[in-house]
Amino acid sequence: MPRPWLFLPLCAALLAAPPPACAAGAVLVMNSNEATLSVIDLAGRRELRRIPVLREPHHWALTPDGRDLLVADTGANELLLLDPSSFALRRRVPVADPYQLGFSPDGKLLVVNGLARAQVDVYEAGSYRLLKRFPLRSMPSHLAYTPDSDTVFVSLQGTGRLAAIDLRRMELRWTTEVGTTPAGVLWLNGRVLVANMGSDDVAVVNPADGGVERRIHTGKGAHQLFLSPDGRLLYVNNRLDANSVTVLDAATLAPVRSYRLPGGPDDIAFAPDGRLWFTLRFVNKVAVLDPASGQYDIIDVGRSPHGIFLNPLAVVPASVASR
């Protein structure tokens, strides 16, 4: 006579057992509309767990020494300092309205854009002491530095302008019109590139005076710009276009090819195997694209995934207790 209740202790033991094997390499996804971070096994391409945060995580930055991964929880007014290998929380730093953020190349400063509060804050790296606030109208969105860390360029989504902030003198150098709803900003070959989400182009801007030298047409709703790790290709994600990822030659800015990737492609992380990991904002998924074939796999994550951080060396237990 079968006695299934005998298996109950075994089931209980399995449930209480330590977490299964660790992932070799992991990806962290910021689910902006769900107040969670998804941890994905890089090799197995499956979501391992979700880490609850307070409100609205959007973007991330790695400290110059690689020790801490900063995740900006916008609605909670705080930066989460995580271990980039295990994603365990180390510290919380109160910061007003942190949306997009980035360390200067010399590692001395951290610039934080407050999109909703129309402000750009410059912090001392390490101590996170506020050095200077620049109220900028309006909706400061993305940012890029000059390689010498002298200047940071910030797109002002609400007013169609790009701002240049002199970080030595701590003063606004100029703001200039660059297009409709500028979003992604990138420093490339001595020029500032700005993706104009309200149109279909990337503006090539002279960093000295902010003059637009030319426009590269990519697709409707040009949103974000990412340079490939080898520096040869530039990926532009377009919000509205059917062929929603445009690839440009980084040297000439000539279009090379495009990929069809519906669902609102937003941020990209580059994997060591050459594949590209995209967050798809409107379908709650991450796409893993093989750039050679254009084929992609899909992984379910939380609501409205935005920032994505990939660490091939991460060793993440499948269920680390979150704090």
Place this chain on the structure above:
Amino acid sequence: MTAPFDFAAGWLQEHALLPLLYALGMMQWEDIAFGWALFAVYGAAQVAVTTALCVPLERWRPVERWPDARAVTVDILYTFISRVGVLPLVTFVLFYQAQVMLNGFLADHGWVPPTLERLFPGLLGRPVLTFCLYVVILDFSDYWRHRLSHRFGWWYSLHALHHAQRQMTFWSDDRNHLLDEVLSFAWFMAVALAIGIPPMQFPLLVLLLRLLESLSHANARLSFGWLGERLLVSPRFHRAHHGTTAAGRRSVNYGAILPWWDILFRTAGFSRDFVSTGDLSAEEVLATGGYAAQQWAGLRRMLRRRGASLGDA
């Protein structure tokens, strides 16, 4: 379980809202638009689920039968405006923006507005429990808002619109004056500044709570039994609040979800009767008028009341 709703919101954003914003040159609002899309889709789901549950209930065990139920039609409009349409968009934009500005201002001055998780670190990593605690606290706060809206004459002049309905059905939950809605949001914001607001990662729980609120207005002979009525607000319990003799300053059963506060502060009434609803002192237009006429009448009534109060002073 939320996948179909999220898919619908994503589709709405990608194929309707973004092209519209792009055409209008308003792409800077794409994030807000997506927030609204989620609100609207879950709002539509709320309406659909509530209708599917409450219509059969109201037909099965109606408290009252009306030969002409035209007065209910305007309540349907209120529901769609409130749960799917313009109101969520406006409140989402205004509330979000105001909260960001205030929280950021306070953070700059060294005071980070707390959240329950910060006040009680043991809650971190327990989002469902956190959400439930927020529901209890917000319901407690709403009890006092509701009670004060009856206490102050000028405020009740606005709130009377909600009480004027003599043909109360599950659609009546959202029939409110716009200014009354604004005051509710201001109240909610003040509480949010003190304890934060719950992360919106539990839309199905929100849907359940809204369903309960709608159900409490249903024209149905339904109670949850002796114990159940002391745990959750039932249609019979809330009907007593809408009774003709309970309109105005001295009402009972102010709770929206939990009757605990009424029990605690001695405003609970557990009568077994299913009373007639309405506010006999309210102008007829507040009961049977159209949307715009009711809004205007409510405003006029409040201004008259304010004027009379100032005159008395």
